Amino acid sequence: MIRIKAGVPHRRRPRTSSRRSRCALTLGLPTVWGAVAVSYKFGCPLAEQNGLGARIVTSAVFFAVGTGLIIHVRRALLRELRQARKVAGAAQSVLLRPLPPRLAGLNIAAAQLSADRGASIGGDLYEAVATEHGVRVVMGDVRGHGLAAIGTVAAVLGSFREAAHDEPELGRVLGRLDRALARHLRERARAEHPASGLDPDNPVAEEFVTVLLLEIAGDGELRAINCGHPWPYLLSGARVEPLSRADPLPPLGPFPLPTDLAATDCGQLLDGESLVLYTDGAEDARSPQGHFFSLPEALTKAGRDRLVSPQTILRAVFTALLRHTNGRPTDDIALLVLRNERQHRLTSGARGTARSATYDPQPTNYLQRPLL
Template sequence: MIRIKAGVPRSGRPRTHARPRRRGLPLALPTAWGAVAVGYRFGCPLAEQNALGARIVTSAVFFAVGTGLILHVRRTLLRELRQARKVAGAAQSVLLRPLPPRLAGLHVAAAQLSADRGASIGGDLYEAVATEHGVRVVMGDVRGHGLAAVATAAAVLGSFREAAHDEPELGRVLGRLDRALARHLRERARTEHPSSGLDPDDPVAEEFVTLLLLEIVGDGEVRAINCGHPWPYVLSGARVAPLSAADPLPPLGPFPLPTDLAATDCGQLSDGESLVLFTDGAEDARDARGRFFSLPEALGKAVGDRPASPQAVLRTVFTALLHHTNGRPADDIALLVIHNGRTHHHAPSGARGTARATPTHPRPTDYFERPLL
């Protein structure tokens, strides 16, 4: 077997000038334009004349040179912006990976709308996995924006993706998430303040995560643990109602969890019914007059008199949200819709606890990247 070392041609001569030459290409055009301007200024007799015609020609030459440089800089910045968006899209697919359209007989769809039109990721998080303990779902919202919120969301999601399969009880899953969040905040505080050399007892007291854990087992029995997050809505025909009226626990982060973490029994998700999980940005969205967005009303219109697919619900709600906010939401918004279709579509035998994503399943942001804007 013949191995060819990267960067060395088959003749054995190393291409020592390839990389410097490639790096120098972006500077070729500005250098050429500068050379034209300097050559004209000092080498053309017309540039030394003070007549009106000579001044007009000189001004035109320098205007052309300046325009060329501006266009070159603009083209370079656009190329870097496209590359940054590709990187953000890759990070989005890792953090909020596309959910499979079906999980153990449940139809699932999710999407996120970022408040910053130039951003693809934020502090909202969601995930749904099929386990031997049932279908488990998390929906959360990290306080704040930016890379710090993204890192916190990644820490919580990474812990959930393991704990959802390992822990038989939902309360123990939440305990794992709480410990993962505390560990992440301690490590972040140690990185931000390395001079102390000590682990702070309360590293980032103002940081918190609102979180909702759901578990759907059997023929649709729903159990939940809510830590400061809005309760989801149940769509049953044209009726829209909250899943529960119980008081939620405090958000994760500022306060310790109670010793007894019992999940709340939320009844049964019957065939044809849907659950809509969302972050508070959906109900806090305001129009130009300061009026809040009515999510139950939008959900009622999305369902109508017959059950709607999760994708149709997402499209209708996001269209209404963008219309209400004039295309400028003030906060990130995430929605996740779960529809019970087990009676009409049974899961394949032997596929308990597994989920397969189809290659044609869209990315989570596709629902609002289509012509909704």
Template sequence: MFGIRRPLRRAVSLGLPTAWGALAVTYKLTCPPAQQQGLGARIVTSAVFFAVGTGLVVQVRRTLLRELRQARRVAGAAQSALLRPLPPRVGGLDVAVARLSADRGATVGGDLYEVVATEYGVRVVMGDVRGHGLSALSTVAAVLGSFREAAHDEADLGRVLRRLDRALARHLRERARDTSESSGVPDTPVAEEFVTVLLLEIARDGAVRALNCGHPWPYLLRGPRVEPLARADPLPPLGPFPLPPDLTATPCGALRRGESLFLFTDGAAEARDARGRFFPLPTALSDAVRHHPVSARHLLRAVLAALLRHTAGRPADDVALLVLQNGRERAALGARDGDMTGTAAS
């Protein structure tokens, strides 16, 4: 059915402008008023051609908008398949996540995230691919696909990061080769391509370890206090530079019951208002938890609302926000929960 409809729609979209053009030419060649040189005849002829031209413009515009909407639906479906809805609870952690696009018409961005429960604890990745569009989406697919396998296979967090680095390098080489074959020019450099990546591991006892490649450090919320999870200088982003030989994860203390981690991409930290002022993310977090403990979902909604107010609903860059809250009772972190199939909070 759909295979028949698409050629039919394309034939109609091409046939109507052709018919309008043929009508204008026929009028000019055969209609007696079009052969006259008087003022009235000229006005009638101009009106006919104006109507035909307007019809052509309207039809072309409708065709382009229809194709654009179809492309957005396909791109949105592809990104939704990659950034799967996160369950509301993973390994004893309450989870809430939200994505915000800088362009209302854009459905493809470079932000990535995933939370998985493994035998080594809960492992988390958040990253930001340079750029937008299909090239960024393919890079997101390469990095996420590697993480989803390595998080379960590798006991050491550093080896997980090396797997991501190799997957990204392989993807960029293949993309450069495909580009050179299609364009007929030598391999294009990929040195400007990079991905910021934050890896977290939250063990069964709540101990947190991290590896950071150029990504903003998350905030740790302990009661009314808001502080960076770590202050160590991050490694360079993946892509431009090789990883160092020693990849020892940074110890970041423990995530105790009721405490939260707030992860974000730089689109949140660098969001500006109309006067050019940066979004005060720590202040928004403090305001959200000032008077009483809040759930992961409430915290996410409070910060998201503050961000939208600050940017008047129009952030200049894509934004991803992720909240992890230690909501365990008796179960240790990393245990398999029974509600792993829930709907993602947003």
């Protein structure tokens, strides 16, 4: 609500006047400095003398003028840079918005490390929303990294934020993501080749997105659809294991989706357990000596305390990653940690059932595989 004091008219100061004053200041100071230098050169008798003292004074005057111009230009550039970073930060926070610390009884922490300096987001994407179907989470990785992949990230995330609420089944959510990605790639192709159509050698034709869709029901039941993405790690105390070993679908983009998109049943997320979703930049990170980063080892160290929070896990893993890569990761890295704090009281039998789903000898589709 906007409140205005009675009797005092509210007048908004026009922005054009402030912009004009800034432009006048930007152009006026160099003009003044230049006028001072020209006036000294042609109007001061000292500048026409050839003695050592006169030369020293002339050099000092021109040095002061040049220094003033450099300082003025530097300040103007820094001011423009701060404004550009402010605008870019606002746009990036809208695209990859911060997740709430708690969502439907789940404690959540997420962060991304971009391979491009100055960018807070890149080719990785994640989102978590509470819906009537449960908490739905997406984690994805666009081909390539950095600022060039932001357009694809926006298309996939925008589609997920709507489909997660509209579609009752994860398979239909994935179908919406696939159609949104196809539209985005077609629009890029038309923009880059408006006359001749899509060039087969164009990078758009080879672009793909790995996607992991996860649904956590109110009782902790886990269902997932994986399209070429690494499976999350399940943390139960100091025990770290993959959530599933099922074969994933191909990534979105190059191949059509199968007609039957049944989600994989991944058991239950019990009270006190955590899931760590990540992009392949985490496990592909290398040290200067060429050694790969061991994400399970870092998670084991971070999860020794059963009461450890997702924020602590996130901080510990990113610290280990930056130390391993000497502060220079070569790919975008995203991590999302979810911890169940719904205080469910499950019996040991229910716990065993949740972690020992058996293989169905006659699966309805090839997503049904032996679970842990």
